[in-house]
Amino acid sequence: MRIGVITFPGTLDDIxxxxxxxxxxxxAVSLWHADADLRGxxxxxxxxxxxxxxxxxxxAIARFAPVMGSVIEAAGKGMPVLGICNGFQILCEAxxxxxxxxxxxxxxxxxxxxxxxxxxxxxxxxxRYEAGTEILIPLKSGEGxxxxxxxxxxxxxxxxxxxxxxxxxxxxxxxxxxAGICSADGRVVGLMPHPEHxxxxxxxxxxxxxxxxxxxxxxxxxxxx
Amino acid sequence: xxRVVVDVMPKPEILDPQGQAVAGALPRLGFHGVTEVRQGKHxxxxxxDSVDDETLAKIAEGxxxxxxxxxxxxxxxx
Numbered sequence: 001m002r003i004g005v006i007t008f009p010g011t012l013d014d015i016x017x018x019x020x021x022x023x024x025x026x027x028a029v030s031l032w033h034a035d036a037d038l039r040g041x042x043x044x045x046x047x048x049x050x051x052x053x054x055x056x057x058x059x060a061i062a063r064f065a066p067v068m069g070s071v072i073e074a075a076g077k078g079m080p081v082l083g084i085c086n087g088f089q090i091l092c093e094a095x096x097x098x099x100x101x102x103x104x105x106x107x108x109x110x111x112x113x114x115x116x117x118x119x120x121x122x123x124x125x126x127x128r129y130e131a132g133t134e135i136l137i138p139l140k141s142g143e144g145x146x147x148x149x150x151x152x153x154x155x156x157x158x159x160x161x162x163x164x165x166x167x168x169x170x171x172x173x174x175x176x177x178x179a180g181i182c183s184a185d186g187r188v189v190g191l192m193p194h195p196e197h198x199x200x201x202x203x204x205x206x207x208x209x210x211x212x213x214x215x216x217x218x219x220x221x222x223x224x225x
Numbered sequence: 226x227x228r229v230v231v232d233v234m235p236k237p238e239i240l241d242p243q244g245q246a247v248a249g250a251l252p253r254l255g256f257h258g259v260t261e262v263r264q265g266k267h268x269x270x271x272x273x274d275s276v277d278d279e280t281l282a283k284i285a286e287g288x289x290x291x292x293x294x295x296x297x298x299x300x301x302x303x
Contacts, residue, residue, distance in 0.1 A: 057291055064288075093291065100293040102235075107242050147239060147294060173240060 001026040001217050004041035006071075006087075008033040008062050012049030013084065013196060020196040021045070024213035033065040042220040043080040043124075044071055046087030048140075048194060058101060058143050059089035068094055080124040080216050081188045085141055088180070088190030097181055097190045098156070099148030104141070105173025113205040114139035114193050115167040116179050120160050123186040124219040128211035134167050135208035137198035139179075144192040146174040146181070156181055164191050187219075228303045229272055229281055233290045234265035265295075 003021045005028055007014045018028035029041050033051075038044065051062035062068065068090070075081050075096055083091035091097045104110060115136055118129040129135070148156070153175055156162055164180035172192075180191025195209025235241045241263050248262040268289055272281070281299050290297035 056289070060288065060291065092293075098293075100291055102239065102294060103242050105240060105242055107246055145240070149293070173242075 001043075001220055002029050002039075002041045003027070003213075003216070004029045004031040004038055004044045006031045006033060006044065006046050006067055008049070008051035008065060010050040010053055011047055011086070013047040013194065014049075016194075016196040017045045017047040017084065020199045020210065020213050023199050023210060024217060026213070026217055031067055033062070033067050036066040036070045038067070038070050038074060041079075043082070043216050044074070045196075046071070046081065046083040046090050047196070048085030048087055051086055051090065054086075054143075057089075057093070058086060059091075059093040062086075062090045063094040072096060075183070075188050078185065078187055080219060082125050082212065082216070083188075083190035084194055084196060085144075085192055088192055089143070091188065091190045096188050097183060098152045099146055099181070101141075101143050101192070102145045102147050103143050104145055104171070107142075109140070109142040110144065110171045111138070111140040112171070113137070114171060114179075116164045116191075116193060117167045118163070119165055120163045120182065120186070122160075123163055123182045123189050123215075125182075125189040125212045125215050126163060127215040127218050129215070135198075135211075136206045137193045137195050137209045138205065139171060139193040141172070141192050144172040144174065146178040146192075148175065159184065161186075163189055164193070227272055227274070227276075227301050229270040229276075229299065230302050231268040231270065231281075231285050231289050231297060231299050232265060233268070233285075233295050233297045234263060236294060236296055239294050 021028040198204040198209035244263040
């Protein structure tokens, strides 16, 4: 299985994302923002960082990169896509996920190990979890507050598309404690916290994040939900 | 050539913590009576005559602003 990891100018977490893919015994394939070629990958990870310096809005410029045109097209055909942190912001700007991420409620950049509750265990990236399970993975973001129109929030809740929710105190003012959501077909998932930093107890608070990378390997090639 | 100004503001229902922080700082600086501050973005574009209003609207809606969280106005000032 080949999982692509995109690098934009300003991406920081592509190395850890690729490492997480290898931990799950898959092949990590580097994808470059200026190259529309997805190199035959089976899934794509849009990692965290500060693409294009977060100029204009987080993810606003990255969404127009040549590689994103190919990602949008592939996602339309059911390719699993995971957006982490800045990657989540990019997927929202690109219209692959609804809503937007705004400045944290108290303005501070939040960097801490964060408990999340898995709300949906049927997406392409969460099949290895059990709904209701709480996982501990790092959160590090200044613009992680999830917002959307009330009608969109109602739709997400009604369709079970809130995938992760902050457990305990809400770190950034996200509406309804939302930490991650998915597309209608459950194959595109975005979340603010960083599963790729929690794959090994030696280098992270837990190995709770590894399940996301195993989950997609289970799902690749399976028909859309 | 023409100068075009695009102003982008957070929607009223969207929390604006930056504006709130500015509003909170004013009394500490001795300025009283400012009851609310909202912070947005101001763009000045120099455009040639081939850029019509429809194109400007697309630039504002599709790129300079995010319609999910922001409102915007486009005006030609010269």
